[in-house]
Amino acid sequence: GLFIKGNPTLHQIPQTALSSKVMTDAFCNIFPMLRDVADDLDKVLKAALLIPWQELCEMDNVPLLDWLQNTTTNPMVINVLMALCNTCVASGSGKFCRENLSAFGGLGGLRTVFVGESNYGYVYPDIQTGLALPLAQAIERQGGTIVRGRKVVKVSTHGGRVGTVVLSDGTEYQAPIVALACTNSRTADILDTIPSDIEAALKYSEKTLHRDWHAFAVLDREVMAPNSYPWRGVVNPDGSFHSWSWSIHSIPWHMNKAEKGKQLVVAARTLPLSEMSEHGTDEEIFAALHQEMDFYNPGYTD
Numbered sequence: 315g316l317f318i319k320g321n322p323t324l325h326q327i328p329q330t331a332l333s334s335k336v337m338t339d340a341f342c343n344i345f346p347m348l349r350d351v352a353d354d355l356d357k358v359l360k361a362a363l364l365i366p367w368q369e370l371c372e373m374d375n376v377p378l379l380d381w382l383q384n385t386t387t388n389p390m391v392i393n394v395l396m397a398l399c400n401t402c403v404a405s406g407s408g409k410f411c412r413e414n415l416s417a418f419g420g421l422g423g424l425r426t427v428f429v430g431e432s433n434y435g436y437v438y439p440d441i442q443t444g445l446a447l448p449l450a451q452a453i454e455r456q457g458g459t460i461v462r463g464r465k466v467v468k469v470s471t472h473g474g475r476v477g478t479v480v481l482s483d484g485t486e487y488q489a490p491i492v493a494l495a496c497t498n499s500r501t502a503d504i505l506d507t508i509p510s511d512i513e514a515a516l517k518y519s520e521k522t523l524h525r526d527w528h529a530f531a532v533l534d535r536e537v538m539a540p541n542s543y544p545w546r547g548v549v550n551p552d553g554s555f556h557s558w559s560w561s562i563h564s565i566p567w568h569m570n571k572a573e574k575g576k577q578l579v580v581a582a583r584t585l586p587l588s589e590m591s592e593h594g595t596d597e598e599i600f601a602a603l604h605q606e607m608d609f610y611n612p613g614y615t616d
Contacts, residue, residue: 315327315545315546315547316344316401316546316547316548316549317546317547317548317549317610318344318345318548318549318550318551319548319549319550319551319556320551322609322610324546324610325343325344327340327344327427327428328340328428328429329427329428329430330429330430331428331429331430333363334356334359334360334362334363335356337359337428337429338352338355338356338359340428341355341394341398342355345394347390348390348394351388351390351391354386354388354391355388355391355394355395357385357386358382358385358386358391358395359395361385362421362424362425363425363429365421367431370417370418370421370422370425371418371422372418373416373417373418373421374416374417374418374419375416376416376417376418377415377416377417378396378399378411378415378416378417378419378420378421379392379396379412379415380417381417381421382395382396395420395424396408396411396412396415396420397411397549397550397555398424399411399415399419399420399421399423399424400415400420400555401427401547401549401555402420402423402424402426402427402428403415403419403420403423409589410522410586410588410589414521414522461481461485461487464481464482464483464485465481465482466479466480466481466482466494466496466504467480467481467482467503467504468480468504468506469492469494469504469505469506470506471505471506471507471509474509475490475491475492476491476492476493476494477489477490477492478492479492479494498515498516498519499519499523501516502516521586521588522586523586523587524584524585524586524587525584525585525587525590526582526583526584527582527583527584527596527599527600527603528580528581528582529580529581529582529600529603529604529607530578530579530580531578531579531580531581531604531607531614532576532577532578533576533577533578533579533614534575534576535575535576535577535613536575536576536577537577537579537611537612537613537614538561538564538577538579538611540564542561542564544560544561544562544564544565545558545559545560546558546559546560546610548606548610556583557581557582557583557603557606558581558582558583559579559580559581559582559607559610560579560580561577561578561579562578562579562580563576563577563578563579579607579611579614581603581604581606581607582603583599583603
């Protein structure tokens with residue numbers, strides 16, 4: 315469901331819309347100012363849904379803003395769809411999305427959230443026991459070695475391949491082929507030299523880094539309605555994304571972990587690092603999240 319910031323009414327959003335008309339009607343109900351441009355909005359949404367997924371996947375370097383401007387001249391439709399796509403990818407910044415969001419990322423997110431063309435997966439019962447440990451155990455059964463409790467501090471490349479990995483205790487491992495997963499922010503610290511073919515990607519990623527804030531709360535009484543939506547987004551009046559929350563206790567496999575009469579909820583926000591100075595300190599961001607939760611769920615603070 316979606317809240318408009320400052321309004322306690324929860325709007326239901328289509329997750330398996332079968333046509334652009336269904337999406338247009340839903341968006342016009344949530345944002346009444348769109349009714350005057352409904353025909354143009356429907357035209358653009360129809361064009362977005364008609365792109366074959368194989369073609370859409372190759373539009374990762376096509377700016378979403380360019381695609382929209384080539385599809386319609388209506389500035390309100392362009393701004394609203396930029397904002398709605400922003401909501402789908404949850405960057406929390408309209409400015410960031412206008413500068414960086416691709417047609418693949420934006421329209422793919424729109425089609426995922428509102429059309430059900432793809433889905434978001436959740437590992438049961440959690441990432442550690444449901445994914446990481448089974449993978450590690452499978453590797454060990456095949457004769458591989460899992461090193462625990464130590465961090466990679468350096469890798470050396472030979473002939474274009476990673477051949478030596480150095481751990482934080484000084485141990486070195488060598489192999490004909492080494493696969494290593496790490497965030498882009500660590501790549502420069504652990505490689506001797508940066509390969510030329512990844513320089514551009516690393517440089518670009520510097521301006522796309524984000525931080526997340528998650529405020530978890532155990533409530534000692536039932537504040538959220540029993541039929542609360544597990545995921546609820548808060549958007550600004552212009553449609554740009556603001557924050558989101560979950561009623562974790564309502565997720566089926568968490569039900570047995572919640573004591574009777576108690577609820578477990580989380581509120582979250584994500585912001586580009588480049589815009590951090592505009593939103594205050596960590597304490598101020600968390601305080602605002604709690605205040606917002608109390609607005610949409612009276613009794614939360616008590």
